[in-house]
Amino acid sequence: MTDALxxxxxxxxxxxxxxxxxxxxxxxxxxxxxxxxxSSLVLLIIIVxxxxxxxxASLAGSDPFRSNLGGKIMLNGAEVAVMQPSTxxxxxxxxxxxxxxxxxxxxxxxxxxxDVAARLLYGGRNSxxxxxxxxVICLILSAVIGIVAGFSGGVVDMVLSRxxxxxxxxxxxxxxxxxxxxxLNSSFSIGPFTVTSGSLILPIGIIGVIYVPYVARPVRSKxxxxxxxxxxxxxxxLGMPVHRVLTRDILPNxxxxxxxxxxxxLALAIVTESALSFLSxxxxxxxxxxxxxxxxxxxxxxxRPMVALAPGVAIAVTVLALNVLGDCLRDxxxxxxxxx
Amino acid sequence: xIATILNRLIQMAFVMFGISVLVFxxxxxxxxxxxxxxxxxxxxxxxxxxxxxxxxxxxRPLPVQYALLMKRLFITRDLTSFVNRGxxxxxxxxxxxxxxxxxxxxxxxxxxxxxxxxxLAAAAMRDTWVDRSLMILALxxxxxxxxxxxxxxxxxxxxxxxxxxxFSWVPGLGYVPLTEDPAGxxxxxxxPWLTLAVLYIGIYxxxxxxxxxxxxxxxxxRTARAKGLSERRVLIRHAxxxxxxxxxxxxxxxxxxxxxxxxxxxxxxxxINGVGRLTFQALQNLDLPVILATVMYASFFVVAANAIVxxxxxxxxxxxxx
Numbered sequence: 001m002t003d004a005l006x007x008x009x010x011x012x013x014x015x016x017x018x019x020x021x022x023x024x025x026x027x028x029x030x031x032x033x034x035x036x037x038x039s040s041l042v043l044l045i046i047i048v049x050x051x052x053x054x055x056x057a058s059l060a061g062s063d064p065f066r067s068n069l070g071g072k073i074m075l076n077g078a079e080v081a082v083m084q085p086s087t088x089x090x091x092x093x094x095x096x097x098x099x100x101x102x103x104x105x106x107x108x109x110x111x112x113x114x115d116v117a118a119r120l121l122y123g124g125r126n127s128x129x130x131x132x133x134x135x136v137i138c139l140i141l142s143a144v145i146g147i148v149a150g151f152s153g154g155v156v157d158m159v160l161s162r163x164x165x166x167x168x169x170x171x172x173x174x175x176x177x178x179x180x181x182x183x184l185n186s187s188f189s190i191g192p193f194t195v196t197s198g199s200l201i202l203p204i205g206i207i208g209v210i211y212v213p214y215v216a217r218p219v220r221s222k223x224x225x226x227x228x229x230x231x232x233x234x235x236x237x238l239g240m241p242v243h244r245v246l247t248r249d250i251l252p253n254x255x256x257x258x259x260x261x262x263x264x265x266l267a268l269a270i271v272t273e274s275a276l277s278f279l280s281x282x283x284x285x286x287x288x289x290x291x292x293x294x295x296x297x298x299x300x301x302x303x304r305p306m307v308a309l310a311p312g313v314a315i316a317v318t319v320l321a322l323n324v325l326g327d328c329l330r331d332x333x334x335x336x337x338x339x340x
Numbered sequence: 341x342i343a344t345i346l347n348r349l350i351q352m353a354f355v356m357f358g359i360s361v362l363v364f365x366x367x368x369x370x371x372x373x374x375x376x377x378x379x380x381x382x383x384x385x386x387x388x389x390x391x392x393x394x395x396x397x398x399x400r401p402l403p404v405q406y407a408l409l410m411k412r413l414f415i416t417r418d419l420t421s422f423v424n425r426g427x428x429x430x431x432x433x434x435x436x437x438x439x440x441x442x443x444x445x446x447x448x449x450x451x452x453x454x455x456x457x458x459x460l461a462a463a464a465m466r467d468t469w470v471d472r473s474l475m476i477l478a479l480x481x482x483x484x485x486x487x488x489x490x491x492x493x494x495x496x497x498x499x500x501x502x503x504x505x506x507f508s509w510v511p512g513l514g515y516v517p518l519t520e521d522p523a524g525x526x527x528x529x530x531x532p533w534l535t536l537a538v539l540y541i542g543i544y545x546x547x548x549x550x551x552x553x554x555x556x557x558x559x560x561x562r563t564a565r566a567k568g569l570s571e572r573r574v575l576i577r578h579a580x581x582x583x584x585x586x587x588x589x590x591x592x593x594x595x596x597x598x599x600x601x602x603x604x605x606x607x608x609x610x611x612i613n614g615v616g617r618l619t620f621q622a623l624q625n626l627d628l629p630v631i632l633a634t635v636m637y638a639s640f641f642v643v644a645a646n647a648i649v650x651x652x653x654x655x656x657x658x659x660x661x662x
Contacts, residue, residue: 165351166358169642171602174619174635178363181623182370271485275605278487279620294488301491302499309495312488319483 036328053121067112123288131269137208146219263326440614455544463552481542490609551583596645600638
């Protein structure tokens with residue numbers, strides 16, 4: 001059906017000579033790519049599922065943030081304890097219930113007796129939110145730094161580029177972990193904003209900052225070529241004020257470069273967040289994220305592997321969809337963009 | 341050539357200086373981070389904190405503190421840990437290097453072979469189902485978090501299939517020094533090698549495929565075909581060779597970063613006492629001397645790898661010489 005629609009709008013003229021703008025061309029390329037449609041669909045489903053987390057939690061009747069060690073659920077008409085007496089070893093202690101594959105405790109319980117499926121959905125909200133917000137921060141910072149460095153040149157460019165060099169040579173994970181550990185237990189205020197310990201702002205800010213060099217560098221080199229292009233020289237020669245040249249000539253041409261980075265950054269941010277949370281220096285309890293659930297599941301790895309497996313699969317599927325979408329977006333927007 | 345090398349050395353020194361300042365600032369000048377309070381412990385009396393602040397020199401101006409730390413790290417080389425009093429930092433880092441080097445070197449061999457194999461196979465059979473499924477596999481490899489893949493591998497090899505012929509040879513977690521027991525060393529590292537390599541095989545295969553396919557549209561490939569060379573020879577001797585340049589660059593950077601401690605997550609999951617794990621433990625205790633030493637060590641590898649790649653580039657590709 002979409003084929004019929006696009007064929008009527010893009011008519012018999014060959015694509016290269018169509019009078020449409022670059023955005024419309026890119027969009028129609030995307031819509032015709034099966035992998036782009038499929039990966040967007042997968043992402044949409046994941047986002048909707050995470051958005052419906054409270055709905056599932058109320059359906060299952062469990063609070064995913066409070067421990068439920070003495071809880072009992074109905075399973076096949078019989079009452080079953082969430083924390084069951086251990087059957088292995090000396091028979092001491094309890095182990096959480098495994099996947100029931102019913103509405104209640106669909107994926108089993110964690111060490112606190114909490115519903116893993118509900119936590120997975122709530123955790124997904126945090127993981128996706130952190131990734132999204134960090135990506136926005138990273139893009140804004142990179143655009144500002146890249147454009148300022150590339151357009152002003154001279155000393156400003158040199159200073160900014162050297163700072164980027166230093167950040168570039170600092171292994172990202174080490175930088176992220178250093179910042180997280182120092183900032184984790186402190187509450188401080190920057191201007192009017194007070195950051196309390198354990199706030200989501202910390203991982204967002206940290207992940208937003210550490211990937212700036214990777215985006216700012218290509219933006220800067222793009223701006224460098226733009227600055228010497230004829231239409232920018234013409235604008236400058238006509239006496240346009242700098243802010244007008246920047247917003248009307250430079251920025252619109254940088255936007256495609258930035259957009260190509262969106263899915264890549266989202267994917268990187270999700271993985272980085274999960275790594276930080278896995279090392280228990282990202283999202284702090286009682287909040288959950290996919291990384292913290294993997295961390296929760298580490299002690300249960302051999303007895304109840306589902307706790308650690310489910311969030312990992314969620315991360316892998318989301319990141320896979322983002323990577324596929326990223327490839328398609330790059331092909332659609334910037335066919336000459338090279339991988340790496 | 342000498343001027344280039346000298347220039348690179350100055351740049352290296354500058355970047356390492358920048359990183360050391362950055363690390364120092366993160367741990368001493370960030371709001372809310374008071375090293376004296378950390379060392380004193382949770383419920384220490386204010387006098388104790390003040391005493392520690394004075395003993396460790398935290399009450400002196402920041403540049404002086406920085407200079408003292410750097411002097412003890414590089415010149416007198418007797419910097420000691422804040423947490424384990426009296427323990428020297430440099431031998432600690434040196435002791436951790438063999439484990440990291442073993443892990444990363446083995447993984448690197450796997451990922452270079454795997455990346456080239458998969459990349460060339462996909463490029464040679466491009467747009468067939470083989471190509472498509474290889475590229476989907478590569479993307480899946482890139483999309484899995486390495487620490488999670490490590491946990492899954494542990495689950496399979498240590499628990500679920502440990503009693504079958506498949507994984508019964510896998511020893512418990514941990515590192516066995518090569519000098520003590522070469523066979524045990526290899527056995528203990530096979531699973532970590534595979535885990536670490538998967539991500540990079542995916543990345544390298546994708547990049548190699550893209551570069552080979554791009555090379556196929558170049559004139560010299562047409563010339564090679566027109567000469568009557570076999571398709572295999574065109575692929576290996578012409579397309580592959582030009583595609584190797586970006587491959588070499590990336591390899592240098594990734595290898596440098598991993599040896600420098602970026603393999604931290606793999607080391608933590610598999611209980612390998614390498615530099616990454618050392619860094620992570622030092623970070624958790626806020627043991628600044630150890631952190632400074634490991635991060636300086638890490639940045640040295642990253643920066644050195646960068647420089648070597650640049651010089652290699654100039655040697656391989658005549659166009660890069662200026």
